[in-house]
Amino acid sequence: MSTIPPPRTHIGQLLTQLTRLFQTELFEKLVAAGLQDARVPHTHVTAYIKAEGSRLTELAAQARMTPPAMSELVDDLQRLGIVERRPDPSDGRAKLICLTDAGWQAMRIARSAIAEIEAEYARLVGTERFEQAAQTLELLLHEVDAREDRARSFR
Amino acid sequence: MSTIPPPRTHIGQLLTQLTRLFQTELFEKLVAAGLQDARVPHTHVTAYIKAEGSRLTELAAQARMTPPAMSELVDDLQRLGIVERRPDPSDGRAKLICLTDAGWQAMRIARSAIAEIEAEYARLVGTERFEQAAQTLELLLHEVDAREDRARSFR
DNA sequence: AGCCTAAGCTTAGGTATCCTAACTTTCTTC
DNA sequence: GAAGAAAGTTAGGATACCTAAGCTTAGGCT
Numbered sequence: 001m002s003t004i005p006p007p008r009t010h011i012g013q014l015l016t017q018l019t020r021l022f023q024t025e026l027f028e029k030l031v032a033a034g035l036q037d038a039r040v041p042h043t044h045v046t047a048y049i050k051a052e053g054s055r056l057t058e059l060a061a062q063a064r065m066t067p068p069a070m071s072e073l074v075d076d077l078q079r080l081g082i083v084e085r086r087p088d089p090s091d092g093r094a095k096l097i098c099l100t101d102a103g104w105q106a107m108r109i110a111r112s113a114i115a116e117i118e119a120e121y122a123r124l125v126g127t128e129r130f131e132q133a134a135q136t137l138e139l140l141l142h143e144v145d146a147r148e149d150r151a152r153s154f155r
Numbered sequence: 156m157s158t159i160p161p162p163r164t165h166i167g168q169l170l171t172q173l174t175r176l177f178q179t180e181l182f183e184k185l186v187a188a189g190l191q192d193a194r195v196p197h198t199h200v201t202a203y204i205k206a207e208g209s210r211l212t213e214l215a216a217q218a219r220m221t222p223p224a225m226s227e228l229v230d231d232l233q234r235l236g237i238v239e240r241r242p243d244p245s246d247g248r249a250k251l252i253c254l255t256d257a258g259w260q261a262m263r264i265a266r267s268a269i270a271e272i273e274a275e276y277a278r279l280v281g282t283e284r285f286e287q288a289a290q291t292l293e294l295l296l297h298e299v300d301a302r303e304d305r306a307r308s309f310r
Numbered sequence: 311a312g313c314c315t316a317a318g319c320t321t322a323g324g325t326a327t328c329c330t331a332a333c334t335t336t337c338t339t340c
Numbered sequence: 341g342a343a344g345a346a347a348g349t350t351a352g353g354a355t356a357c358c359t360a361a362g363c364t365t366a367g368g369c370t
Binding site: 012015 | 164165166167169171172174177178180181202219272273279280284285287288289290291292293295296298302303
Binding site for chain 1: 346347348349350351
């Protein structure tokens with residue numbers, strides 16, 4: 001007879017709860033570091049924005065949002081002085097969303113806060129285990145994404 | 156000299172994106188299986204509801220929501236015939252939120268859809284790798300939760 | 311017994327974060 | 341150079357939460 005594995009919280013539940021805890025902790029750290037106005041949806045911009053600037057439609061597609069939703073987000077970050085809209089020299093319709101100096105400073109703060117959280121997580125479950133899990137998740141993300149894209153191309 | 160590890164997407168990004176992909180896939184499956192009206196927030200009830208029934212405040216606390224928000228969710232699930240409110244015999248103020256027969260049937264469908272997704276994920280990255288990652292995430296969730304609770308008790 | 315405070319839940323009203331539809335401007339293609 | 345497509349914005353709506361305030365019942369205290 002085989003041993004019955006202990007029942008496990010399902011992967012969706014694990015992902016959902018950990019996402020919430022991560023976001024809570026990150027934004028506590030950001031506020032503590034002086035980024036009072038940081039909000040979770042801002043990460044839809046900051047996660048994808050390129051150093052040379054990104055177009056709105058490009059950001060919207062990567063964040064899987066509609067352009068109007070992304071436009072509002074950019075409005076907000078612009079009011080906060082984190083990004084600015086510049087004309088795109090290669091296309092008169094387009095604008096390049098670029099980080100300002102304050103935006104780069106905020107990115108450094110955010111990266112450092114994220115590094116702190118990752119270090120804490122590694123401490124809690126062991127560095128090697130944490131790294132292995134993270135790498136598995138990264139692989140899984142790529143695989144699921146690739147399958148999604150394939151499925152989309154059939155429609 | 157040591158080898159430089161390849162840069163990795165940070166854990167928050169991995170969790171966030173995988174959560175979205177999981178939810179999308181799950182709700183596609185639920186709709187395909189006849190649960191047309193299933194919505195993501197319903198999981199805040201279904202994840203925690205006990206077979207004997209649960210109190211609203213209990214569900215709200217577990218889902219980390221306010222009681223009014225949970226009450227609206229329960230209203231919705233009641234309209235859909237998934238749960239019902241019964242008087243709590245042990246306390247005249249309280250009500251027990253219970254799954255109906257249709258609710259139990261929906262739970263079976265959802266569990267099966269979740270099992271399908273987990274099987275697919277295991278196939279994509281390898282069963283052993285997937286299981287190890289899931290177990291690490293479960294441990295991490297418990298550890299972070301425990302730390303949160305400790306932090307809360309200091310306030 | 312009669313109060314008073316607290317607990318369980320609901321109602322009312324507000325806010326944040328998305329969405330779709332429709333519009334303007336600019337580019338591309340024929 | 342006219343038609344159609346693409347980039348972005350504006351307007352209006354839906355959803356999923358929140359806080360504040362109310363009602364009802366419980367339970368301790370005098």
